[in-house]
Amino acid sequence: MYNISQTWMQSKKGDLFLIVGFLVFRLFLDISYEKFLYVIYYFDTPINFLYDVDLTRYLCSLLMFVLFTTVLSSRPRDVSNVFLVMATFFLIGPLTSEFGLNAARPIEPVIYTMSALLLVDLVSRMPIPDFISRIPVPKGPLLAVAISAVAVLYLFAWAYFSGALAYFNLDVRKIYTFRDNVAALLDVGALSYLNLWVYKVFTIFLICVCLLNRKFVWLGLLLIAQFFFFGLTSHRIVLFLPFLAIAVWFYLERFEHLTPMPYAAAVGILVALLLFEVRDIESVAEIAIRRAFFVPSGMTFQWFDFFTFHPHVYWADKVLASFSSGEYVGVNIPRLLGGYFVPGADSASNMGLVPAGYAQAGIWGVLLYSVILGLVLSVLNTIVRSGAPLWFVSAMTIGPLRTALADSDLFTTLLSHGLGMAVILLWLYRTRFVAPGVSKQIVPAGNREQE
Known part of the structure; x- marks a missing residue:
């Protein structure tokens, strides 16, 4: 009883420090926002970062943000x-910040977004049948690895035979110069889906397998392959995804609390600001502050504004x-609004997720997308509960989930950006961690001494 009480108290203390962080x-x-965005991007289009503060409104934004963080563990x-x-990190923080500092921003997008994410979380807690234990796929792990490896080799071959290799580029200043030319040669018909899956899902899956089995030589080769795919496609996300997956592995494999993360993010913002203020280096702050945090929040307000006064799409696109x-x-639709x-x-x-759902069918579109994403997360939770390491599942899906959160329509994310394929691979590989017919409950790292 004492150990249970002590664990509960430690958990609540950790939650409090997380909220403060x-x-x-x-x-x-x-x-x-005040020192960088307002100074550099006040007249920028399509997002004008107006700075007009009302104390009551600002305190309201802080209260909404803190209340939302109380649901986190x-x-x-x-x-x-x-x-x-x-x-x-990527949506609620910037949304409430922009609402509190920009009097031109309405409250409705903030309320819709917070409510939608809470609904996603609620639906994700719903247990679903564990079909893979009852109907296991023969040699599922081997099949998942084989499919991924063949897909990676395919893209190397297709890059050569399609002629896209002629536009190979590693200069980040020219990433928009050759992108359309490469896409015209590389993304032919259904291959456009397969190509996206290769560098957003299959290579990341193989990287996770290498990390799981400590195969660091193969890991190095896969990082080189992903670097090649970045030079081929000129998409920066291709370069970032492997390191994001490795960061998730490194952190969740070793630490039992998420408490340090907001403090570390705050330090990162401070470093970017200091580089801008002291050394006049704008590029770091542009990526780490504007692009990572405030472009998704700013575009959320813009999309809501557009579809408040224009008809909804109802998936006619x-x-x-x-x-x-x-x-x-x-x-x-993204190009129409652009x-x-x-x-x-x-x-x-x-x-x-939220503005795309609102564009499609207003509040009903937001509700539909929230329920669907919640069900996807429920499947992933089931895979974790059955024995798969949390870091493995999180590292595999963090890229597509980030895309669903801030960069793409949910149906597009499920198909084109590989969230659906990531779930399938995890479902196949899950039998690597638990024997068929056995349902294993993962014990949190902090409680392993009680096993």
Whole structure:
């Protein structure tokens, strides 16, 4: 009884420090908004970072943010909690910060987003049948590894035979110069899906397998392969995903608390600000502050504003295009809004779960997307409960989940960006951790001494 009480007290203490850490993180976001975004991007399009503070509004934004953080757990128990922490970093923090510091921003997108994420978390707690234990896939782990390895080798071969290799580029200043040329040669028909899966799912899966089995020579070869794919596609996310997966492995494999994460993020923001203030280095702050945090929040407000005064899409752009009529049939919605926000520019305004759902069907679209994503997380939680390490499942899916959160429509994320394929691979490989017919409950790292 004493050990249970002591563990409970330690958990609550960790939760409190996590909340305080996120408050510190939020305050550093606010400082970066005033000292960097307002200074450099006040007149920038499509997002103008106006700085107009009302004390009551600002305190309200802080209260909403702190209340949201109370649902987080400092212990990384399941994929749902990891996802909610990630959402707090990349969406709730910047959204509430921008709402508190910019009087032109309405409160509705903040309320919709917070409510949607809480619904995702609620649905993800629903248990689902563990079909893989009852109907195991013969040699599932070997099949998952073989599919991934063949897919990686395919992309090397296709890069050569398609002629896309002629546009290979490692200069980050020219990433937009050759991207369209490469896509025209590489992404032919259904191959466009397969290519995305290779460097967003299959290589990341093989990296996780290497980390699990401590095969560091193979890990090095896979990192070289991913570096090649970055030079081939000129997409920065291709370069970042392996290191993000490795960071998840390093942290969750070794630490039983998420408490240090918001403090570390606050320090990162401070370093970026100091480089800008002291050394006049703008590029680091542009990526670490504007692009990582405030572009998704700013575009959330923009999308809500557009579809508050324009008709909703109702999936006429892709899924129901054959059964629809009107202005959105077959239209690329991100490019439509990109042209609307910056007339004449050939750009896309990408957006994630909540604004994309709102664009499709208003509040009903947000509810639908939240329930679907919650069910996906429930599947991932089931895989973890059955024996798969939390770090393995989180590292495999953190890229697609980040995309679903801030960069793409949910259906597009499930298909094109590989979230669905990641779930399938994890489902196949899960039998690597537990014998068929056996359901194993993972014991949190901090409680292993009680086993």
